[in-house]
Amino acid sequence: MEEKINILMIDGQAENLIALAAVLKSPEYNLVGVTSGEEALKYLLDQDFAMILLDVQMSGVNGLEIARGIRTWQKCQNIPIIFVSAISQTEESLLDGYTSGAVDYIFRPFKPQVLRAKVDSFHRLYKCQQQMDKQRKLLQQQVLELDKLNEQLTMTTIELCRNEVLLENIVAERTRRISSILESIKDGFFTVDADYKFTYINGTAENIFGKSRQYLLGKTLFEVCRTNPAFIENIIVSCSDDKPVCFENMCSLNERWFEVRAYPAENSVSVYLNDITERKLIDKEMARFDRLSLIGEMAAGIAHEIRNPMTTVRGFLQYAKSGKTTLSSSNLDLMMDELDRANTIITEFLSLAKNKNTDKKLQSLVRVIESLLPFIQAEAIMDDKAVVPLINTIPEFYFDEKEVRQLILNLTMNGLEAMQAGGILKISTYKEGDEVVLSVEDQGAGINPEIMDKVGTPFFTTKDSGTGLGLAVCYSIAARHQATIEIKSGDWGTVIYVRFKVCLRDDPTNKFAY
Numbered sequence: 465m466e467e468k469i470n471i472l473m474i475d476g477q478a479e480n481l482i483a484l485a486a487v488l489k490s491p492e493y494n495l496v497g498v499t500s501g502e503e504a505l506k507y508l509l510d511q512d513f514a515m516i517l518l519d520v521q522m523s524g525v526n527g528l529e530i531a532r533g534i535r536t537w538q539k540c541q542n543i544p545i546i547f548v549s550a551i552s553q554t555e556e557s558l559l560d561g562y563t564s565g566a567v568d569y570i571f572r573p574f575k576p577q578v579l580r581a582k583v584d585s586f587h588r589l590y591k592c593q594q595q596m597d598k599q600r601k602l603l604q605q606q607v608l609e610l611d612k613l614n615e616q617l618t619m620t621t622i623e624l625c626r627n628e629v630l631l632e633n634i635v636a637e638r639t640r641r642i643s644s645i646l647e648s649i650k651d652g653f654f655t656v657d658a659d660y661k662f663t664y665i666n667g668t669a670e671n672i673f674g675k676s677r678q679y680l681l682g683k684t685l686f687e688v689c690r691t692n693p694a695f696i697e698n699i700i701v702s703c704s705d706d707k708p709v710c711f712e713n714m715c716s717l718n719e720r721w722f723e724v725r726a727y728p729a730e731n732s733v734s735v736y737l738n739d740i741t742e743r744k745l746i747d748k749e750m751a752r753f754d755r756l757s758l759i760g761e762m763a764a765g766i767a768h769e770i771r772n773p774m775t776t777v778r779g780f781l782q783y784a785k786s787g788k789t790t791l792s793s794s795n796l797d798l799m800m801d802e803l804d805r806a807n808t809i810i811t812e813f814l815s816l817a818k819n820k821n822t823d824k825k826l827q828s829l830v831r832v833i834e835s836l837l838p839f840i841q842a843e844a845i846m847d848d849k850a851v852v853p854l855i856n857t858i859p860e861f862y863f864d865e866k867e868v869r870q871l872i873l874n875l876t877m878n879g880l881e882a883m884q885a886g887g888i889l890k891i892s893t894y895k896e897g898d899e900v901v902l903s904v905e906d907q908g909a910g911i912n913p914e915i916m917d918k919v920g921t922p923f924f925t926t927k928d929s930g931t932g933l934g935l936a937v938c939y940s941i942a943a944r945h946q947a948t949i950e951i952k953s954g955d956w957g958t959v960i961y962v963r964f965k966v967c968l969r970d971d972p973t974n975k976f977a978y
Contacts, residue, residue, distance in 0.1 A: 468491070468492060468493060468494040469492065469493060469494065469514040469587060469590060469591075470494045470496060470511055470512060470513045470514060471488065471493050471494070471495050471496065471513065471514060471515055471516075471517065471583070472496050472498070472504060472507060472508070472513045472515075472516045472517070473485070473495060473496065473497040473498070473516075473517045474497075474498055474499075474500075474501070474504045474516065474517065474518045474519060474522070474527070474530065475497070475499065475517075475518075475519040475522075475548065476499055476500070476519060476521070476522045476523045477499075477519075478497075478499060480519065480548075481497035481499070484497070484517060484548075484579075485497060487576040487579050487580060488579070488580065488583055492587070493583075493587075496511075496513075500522075500525075501522065501525045501529070501530040501533065504516075504530065504534075505533070505534075508534065508537070508539070508540055513543055514543075514544075514586070514587065514590040515543065515544045515545075515546060515583070515586045515587075515590065516534070516543055516544070516545045516546070517546050517548055517570075517583075518530060518531060518545055518546070518547055518548065518566075519547075519548050519549070520547050520548070520549040520561065521549070527547060527549075527564075528560060528561065528564040529564075531545050531547075531561075531564040531565040531566060532564050532565060534565065535564075535565040542593075544567045544568070544586050544589070544590075545565050545566045545567060546566065546567065546568045546569070546570055546582065546583075546586070547561045547566045547568070547569050547570070548569075548570045548571075548572065548574070549561070549569060549570075549571055549572070568582060568586075570582065646664075646666045647666050647667055649666070649668070650668060650739075651668060651736045651737055651738050651739075652666065652668040652669035652671075652672045652722070652736070652737030652738075652739075653665070653666045653668070653669055653734070653735070653736055653737070654666070654669045654680075654734075654735055654737075655732055655733065655734050655735070656684075656685060656699070656732065656733050656735070657731060657732050658703075658731040658732070659684065660684045660685040660686065660696075660699070660700075660703075660733075661682055661683065661684050662680045662681050662682065662683055662684075662685075662688070663681070663732065664681075665677045665680050665681065668737070669737060672715060672717075672718070672720075672722070672737055672739075673688060673717065674717050674718070675688070685699060691716050691717075692713065692715065692716055694713060695713050695724065698711050698713070698724065698726065699726050699733060699735065702726040702727075702728050702733060703726075703728050703733050705728075706728050707728070708725065708726060708727045708728070709724075709725070709726050710723065710724070710725045710726075711723075711724050712724070712740065720739055720741040721739070721740050721741045721743075721744045722737045722738060722739055722740060723737075723738040723740045724736070724737055724738075725738070773802030773803060773805045773806045774802075774806065776798070776799070776802045777799045777802055777803060780795055780798070780799055822864040822867060822944050822945070823864050823865075823866070824862040824863055824864050824945075825862065825863075825864075825865070826860050826861065826862050827860055827862075827863065827865060828860050829858060829860075829861070829863070829868065829893060829900060829902065829964075830855055830857075830858060830893060832865055832868055832869055832872065833853070833855060833872060833891060833893065833902075834853075834855070836869060836872055836873065836876075837851070837853060837891075839873075840873075840876045840880075840889075840891075843877070843880060844880055844889060847880065847885060848885040848886060849880055849883055849885065849886065849887050849888070849889065850887075850888045850889070851876075851888075851889045851890075851891065852888055852889070852890045852891070853890075853891050853892075854890055854891065854892040854893075855891070855892070855893050856892070856893055856894045856895070858893050858894065858895050858900045859895065859900065859966055861900060861964060861965075861966045863945055863964065864941075864944075864945070867941045867944065867945075868941070868945075870937065870941065871937075871938050871941045871942070871962065872891075872902070872904075874935065874937060874938050875904040875938060875960055875962075876889065876891065876904055878906075878935065879904050879905070879906035879908070879958070879960075880906070882906050882908030882909070882957075882958065883906050883907050883908045883957075884908075887906065887907040887908065888907055889904070889905070889906050889907075890903075890904070890905040891903075891904055892904075892905070895966075896963075898965065898966055899963045899964060899965060899966065900963075900964045900966055901961055901962070901963050901964075902961070902962040902964070903959055903960065903961045903962070904959070904960050905957060905958070905959040905960075906957050906958055906959075907956070907957040908957050908958060909955070909957075910953040910954050910955050910956070910957060910958055911951070911953040911958055913953075916951070916953070919935060919951060938962075942962060945964060946964075946965055947962055947963055947964045947965070948962075948963045949961070949962055949963075950963070
C-alpha cells in the first residue's frame with residue numbers, strides 16, 4: 465500500500481479549512497490544517513509536505529508574506545504553493561502571488577471538481593518528483609559504487625601489473641637457472657617443436673651434432689639427422705604415441721654410441737643424449753671374456769664327456785693287445801656303445817653352431833607335433849606318466865622340420881624326466897599377436913631359482929646322466945629360427961614357451977642365423 469502524502473492547508477478561518485478537507489478527503493492524502501503562519505512553520509519543520517494550500521487574506525501576516533517566508537527555507541523551496549483567494553483576479557495581484565512563490569491559484573467561490581483536479585495533478589507531479597528523486601539517489605549510489613569499484617579495479621590492475629613484472633622476473637630467473645643447469649650437465653639436451661624444429665640445444669649437444677646452436681635453431685631433425693633415420697623414427701614414435709622412449713643409437717657423425725631418452729610434452733619433445741661409448745666398449749670386452757670363459761667351460765665339458773668313452777675303449781684295446789685274452793662279443797658291443805655315445809656328444813655339440821644351414825619351408829607345426837605324439841606318449845606310458853596335447857589351430861610358417869622335431873623331442877623328454885610317476889605333460893600351441901607359441905608344461909619339482917641363469921649352458925646339467933646339451937641345442941635351434949625361449953618355473957612345475965615370428969614369405973635371410 466502506498467504511503468499517504470501530506471497536504472498543508474493554511475487559512476485564518478476554521479470553516480474554510482473544514483470545507484477544503486471535505487472536498488479533498490481521500491485515503492491517499494493526510495490533510496493538515498492550520499490557521500496561522502507560525503503554526504504552519506512548526507509543521508513544516510517536523511514533516512515533509514507534497515503541497516501547500518494557502519489563503520491569501522490571512523489576519524496578521526497575510527498569505528503573501530507567509531509564502532515568502534516559506535521560500536526562504538532550503539527544505540521548502542520546491543514545495544508547490546497554491547493560493548486560495550477571494551480577491552480580484554487582476555494581473556497585478558496575480559503577479560504578486562507568483563513572485564511570492566505561488567505556482568497556481570484557486571479563486572473562491574471554487575468548484576470542488578476543479579480544486580480536486582488541481583490537487584490530484586500536483587499529487588501526480590509530486591509522485592513523479594519522488595520517483596525521480598529515488599532514481600537520482602539510486603544513480604548517485606550506483607555512481608559511488610562504480611567509483612569505488614573503479615578504484616578497486618585500478619588498485620587490482622596496479623597489483624596485477626606489479627605481480628606480472630614479478631612473475632616475469634621469476635620466470636626469467638628460473639629460465640636462466642634451468643638453462644644454466646642444462647648447460648652444465650654432461651648429457652646432450654635439445655628440444656624440438658611439433659614440426660620437429662630445434663627450439664633449444666645445450667653446449668654438449670652442439671658438440672655431438674658438430675654444429676653451432678645458431679645454425680641448429682630453427683632447423684628440423686630431418687635436415688640435421690638425415691643420415692640417421694632410426695634416430696628420427698624413434699623421436700617421431702615418442703611424439704605420436706605421447707609416451708617416453710629410451711633407445712640406443714650410434715651417431716654417424718662421430719661414431720659414438722648414445723642412450724637417447726625422449727619425453728613428449730604439449731607440442732614439443734625433450735631429448736637427452738647420454739654418451740655410452742665407453743660402456744659399450746666395456747660391455748663388448750665383457751662379452752668377449754664371457755665367450756672365452758664359455759669356450760673354456762665347453763672345452764672342459766666336451767673333453768670330459770668324450771674322454772670317458774674313449775678311456776673305456778682304450779682299456780679294452782690295451783687288454784686285447786696284451787694277448788692274454790680275446791675280446792668277447794659283449795666287450796665289442798660295449799666299445800661300440802661308448803663310441804656311439806662319443807659320436808652323439810660331438811653331433812649335439814656341432815648342432816650348437818649358429819651358422820649351421822637350415823632348410824626352412826612353409827609348413828604346419830601342428831602336423832609335426834601330431835607325428836611325434838605317438839612316440840612321446842609311448843615314452844610317457846613306460847614310466848606311468850601322461851601326455852595331454854592342447855593343440856589349437858595356428859597358421860603355417862617357415863621352419864626347418866628336422867630341427868624343430870629335435871627341439872620338440874628335447875623339450876618333451878626333459879619334461880617327462882623331470883616328473884614322478886603319475887605326472888602330466890601338456891603340449892600346447894596357440895597364436896599370440898604376430899607370434900606362434902609352442903609351450904611344454906610339466907608337473908615336476910621345478911628349477912632351482914639359483915641355477916635358472918645357467919639353464920641352457922652347454923654341459924650344465926642337474927641330472928645324474930646326460931650331457932647338458934639338450935636345452936643348449938634348443939636355444940641354438942630357436943636362434944636360427946629368430947624365435948625366443950621363455951622359462952617359468954615354480955614348485956608347481958615348469959613351462960617352456962617357444963615363440964616363433966610368423967613369416968608370411970620365404971625370406972632368404974632366414975636361411976641362416978643372424
